[in-house]
Amino acid sequence: xxxxxxxxxxKQYGRVTVLDELNxxxxxxxxxxxxxxxxxxxxxxxxxxxxLIEVTAGKISIDGNEVTNLDPKDRGxxxxxxxxxxxxxxxxxxxxxxGLSAQKLDRAEIDRRxxxxxxxxxxxxxxxxxxxxxxxxxRQRVAIGRALVKNVGVFLFDEPLSNLDAKLRTEMRLxxxxxxxxxxxxxxxxxxxxxxxxxxxxxxxxxxxxxIQQVGTPDEIYETxxxxxxxxxxGSPSMNMLRAKVARDGERLxxxxxxxxxxxxxxxxxxxxxxxxxxxxxxxxxxxxxLVDASDLPASLELPVQxxxxxxxxxxxxxxxxxxxxxxxxxxxxxxxxxTGAAVxxxxxxxxxxxxxxxxxxxx
Amino acid sequence: MTDILPLSxxxxxxxxxxxxxxxxxxxxxxxxxxxxMCALFIAVPLYVMIVTSIKHMDQIRxxxxxxxxxxxxxxxxWKAWNEVCSGVQCEGVKVGFFNSLAILxxxxxxxxxxxxxxxxxxxxxxxxxxxxxxxxxxxxAFVPFQIIMIPLIILSGIIKVYGTIWGVAIVHAVLAMxxxxxxxxxxxxxxxxxxxxxxxxxxxxxWRIFFEIVLPMSGNILIVVLILQITSIWNDFIIGLYxxxxxxxxMTVILANSVxxxxxxxxxxxxxxxxxxxxxxxxxxxxVLGKFFVQGITAGAIKx
Ligand SMILES: Nc1ncnc2c1ncn2[C@@H]1O[C@H](COP(=O)(O)OP(=O)(O)OP(=O)(O)O)[C@@H](O)[C@H]1O
Ligand SMILES: [Mg+2]
Numbered sequence: 001x002x003x004x005x006x007x008x009x010x011k012q013y014g015r016v017t018v019l020d021e022l023n024x025x026x027x028x029x030x031x032x033x034x035x036x037x038x039x040x041x042x043x044x045x046x047x048x049x050x051x052l053i054e055v056t057a058g059k060i061s062i063d064g065n066e067v068t069n070l071d072p073k074d075r076g077x078x079x080x081x082x083x084x085x086x087x088x089x090x091x092x093x094x095x096x097x098x099g100l101s102a103q104k105l106d107r108a109e110i111d112r113r114x115x116x117x118x119x120x121x122x123x124x125x126x127x128x129x130x131x132x133x134x135x136x137x138x139r140q141r142v143a144i145g146r147a148l149v150k151n152v153g154v155f156l157f158d159e160p161l162s163n164l165d166a167k168l169r170t171e172m173r174l175x176x177x178x179x180x181x182x183x184x185x186x187x188x189x190x191x192x193x194x195x196x197x198x199x200x201x202x203x204x205x206x207x208x209x210x211x212i213q214q215v216g217t218p219d220e221i222y223e224t225x226x227x228x229x230x231x232x233x234x235g236s237p238s239m240n241m242l243r244a245k246v247a248r249d250g251e252r253l254x255x256x257x258x259x260x261x262x263x264x265x266x267x268x269x270x271x272x273x274x275x276x277x278x279x280x281x282x283x284x285x286x287x288x289x290x291l292v293d294a295s296d297l298p299a300s301l302e303l304p305v306q307x308x309x310x311x312x313x314x315x316x317x318x319x320x321x322x323x324x325x326x327x328x329x330x331x332x333x334x335x336x337x338x339x340t341g342a343a344v345x346x347x348x349x350x351x352x353x354x355x356x357x358x359x360x361x362x363x364x
Numbered sequence: 365m366t367d368i369l370p371l372s373x374x375x376x377x378x379x380x381x382x383x384x385x386x387x388x389x390x391x392x393x394x395x396x397x398x399x400x401m402c403a404l405f406i407a408v409p410l411y412v413m414i415v416t417s418i419k420h421m422d423q424i425r426x427x428x429x430x431x432x433x434x435x436x437x438x439x440x441x442w443k444a445w446n447e448v449c450s451g452v453q454c455e456g457v458k459v460g461f462f463n464s465l466a467i468l469x470x471x472x473x474x475x476x477x478x479x480x481x482x483x484x485x486x487x488x489x490x491x492x493x494x495x496x497x498x499x500x501x502x503x504x505a506f507v508p509f510q511i512i513m514i515p516l517i518i519l520s521g522i523i524k525v526y527g528t529i530w531g532v533a534i535v536h537a538v539l540a541m542x543x544x545x546x547x548x549x550x551x552x553x554x555x556x557x558x559x560x561x562x563x564x565x566x567x568x569x570x571w572r573i574f575f576e577i578v579l580p581m582s583g584n585i586l587i588v589v590l591i592l593q594i595t596s597i598w599n600d601f602i603i604g605l606y607x608x609x610x611x612x613x614x615m616t617v618i619l620a621n622s623v624x625x626x627x628x629x630x631x632x633x634x635x636x637x638x639x640x641x642x643x644x645x646x647x648x649x650x651x652v653l654g655k656f657f658v659q660g661i662t663a664g665a666i667k668x
Contacts, residue, residue, distance in 0.1 A: 047561075050561070050565060051565075052561045052564065052565075071564075071568050072561075072564045072565040072568060073564065073565055073566070073567065073568035074568075077565065078565070079561070079562070079565055081558040081561065081562060082558070083556060083558050084558075085556065085558035085559045085561065085562040086559075087559065087562075087563070087576075087577050088559075088581065089577070089580035089581055090576075090577075090580075098563075098566050098567065098576060098577075099566045100566075101566055101567040101569075101572060101576075102566060102567050102568055102569075146562075146566070
């Protein structure tokens with residue numbers, strides 16, 4: 001299966017620069033998710049790869065061959081669109097067959113592939129229907145089928161699940177994942193849904209404002225976000241961010257928190273380069289890394305309860321700090337025990353901290 | 365693997381609910397009166413034409429144009445179809461009918477085909493200078509025919525189609541192109557971007573996408589344009605008069621000639637019958653396709 005590479009890609013619309021100096025590579029058989037907020041240029045990047053829009057500068061190569069100036073049909077790609085983009089006047093079978101029209105294949109081979117895809121996606125009973133006679137999930141499946149029959153190495157998905165309801169989305173997520181495990185295509189998948197990204201990807205590229213902020217496995221992205229944007233974008237409830245000033249106390253490094261007017265010991269943090277006395281930093285703490293009423297941990301905070309929130313299997317306690325509430329994950333059964341206003345002590349293991357430079361926003 | 369959704373939704377038994385009483389408002393009465401007047405404006409002359417065409421000349425001479433025929437006769441219709449003279453030729457308007465048919469089909473195919481493909485290219489493909497081209501086309505739609513008539517006659521003489529059916533068809537196509545291209549372009553603009561993107565990745569061929577994807581989605585607009593074109597080509601007089609040769613004069617021209625060249629007493633009944641005969645084909649088209657016309661104008665490319 002092919003490898004996809006973007007080199008120094010720039011894309012401008014008139015005087016508006018959407019992407020600039022972008023470099024990214026997708027390895028063989030990898031499931032890369034492009035994740036980012038709306039308008040950050042994900043679709044643009046995908047369409048550039050597909051050849052549906054032209055790059056302003058830079059090179060795109062697939063499997064070592066430069067494809068920057070090739071027609072979409074000659075790039076050896078298949079794409080699944082957000083709106084499915086099924087041909088409304090063709091039957092499901094016709095849609096699948098049209099997917100093969102650029103390839104010169106004989107009848108038997110076409111039928112064989114259509115049958116194979118229909119079977120794989122369980123759309124055999126639907127082959128003679130028109131798209132308007134299908135449900136959303138079925139249409140989605142046909143759209144995937146139309147891409148599958150092409151038998152190419154690289155698949156592109158542009159927010160394929162965003163038009164489905166929550167239950168169907170979970171099902172289709174598993175199904176796409178299963179297809180990838182089975183067929184091992186190289187996949188570039190665009191979404192702004194972090195759950196999709198975390199569950200499906202083998203690698204995630206987080207984008208913001210046309211710039212790739214971090215590329216890494218879901219765990220890397222989640223555990224060691226490269227900067228403040230990634231840290232805040234990934235995770236729900238999002239990471240607690242506390243502004244602080246570094247103070248050196250003999251051997252120990254202390255972070256004097258501004259909002260909570262407390263100081264915590266950050267000596268145990270595996271710094272890439274330790275901050276100096278007086279540096280402004282941001283300490284990021286994931287809600288699930290806090291332990292309520294665990295005073296034996298080296299870093300702890302005492303804060304008043306604002307409210308508790310239960311979402312079925314999870315519960316989150318929101319504590320009052322100066323600006324934004326501070327979220328801590330708790331046992332759902334405990335949620336009722338916390339009264340508004342009561343002070344709670346939250347402890348943290350130092351190695352779980354994410355510490356960022358307040359100025360550059362980068363992880364230190 | 366997930367299970368497929370049920371193939372047919374559960375149907376509920378049909379329940380009869382009381383109908384809401386219809387309300388007539390002041391504004392709808394006004395609209396009704398207005399529409400009735402409009403209808404009468406068309407219907408009264410039509411009535412006169414029809415009754416006159418089945419009266420004997422004796423009754424017509426009395427000058428009571430609104431009276432019903434005392435004795436119904438279809439002879440004027442027969443005469444109009446078979447015997448009426450256009451210049452020296454006395455073979456009725458049927459000659460013109462067949463000429464008109466012979467002009468209609470090539471003109472339709474040429475004018476619709478040309479503007480359809482142009483509209484498709486302008487709407488869905490990256491055509492350089494598409495905006496400028498559209499603007500020129502749009503401007504051309506307002507150029508009066510009389511201004512370009514003489515140059516067109518010379519041009520069609522040069523390409524050796526002057527006086528033939530193809531000459532007439534080409535002029536029809538050229539004149540209809542601005543409006544029809546705009547109509548098709550605007551219709552195709554509604555085709556979602558992603559469908560076109562998918563087609564570009566699947567096939568990438570201009571003609572294949574046109575014939576397999578775009579043409580089948582054009583049903584609605586095709587009906588609209590067909591009705592527009594059939595009516596305008598059939599009712600055309602001036603192009604047929606100037607560009608048609610001796611044997612290719614359309615029905616309208618034959619009709620006009622026959623009315624002018626009546627000898628002696630003017631046989632109003634035959635003239636009326638001939639006029640009605642000429643008007644029938646577009647009327648039939650309206651009756652048959654009129655329902656789709658409204659549908660087609662309001663519907664987009666998607667759905668249907
Ligand atoms: N044809 C265009 N002309 C000008 N600007 C454009 C054009 N297409 C996209 N843009 C701009 O490029 C930026 C990136 O757009 P893009 O569609 O790639 O976003 P996205 O990340 O896919 O967002 P979403 O999640 O909402 O789909 C946006 O700011 C958009 O306004
Ligand atoms: Mg997008």
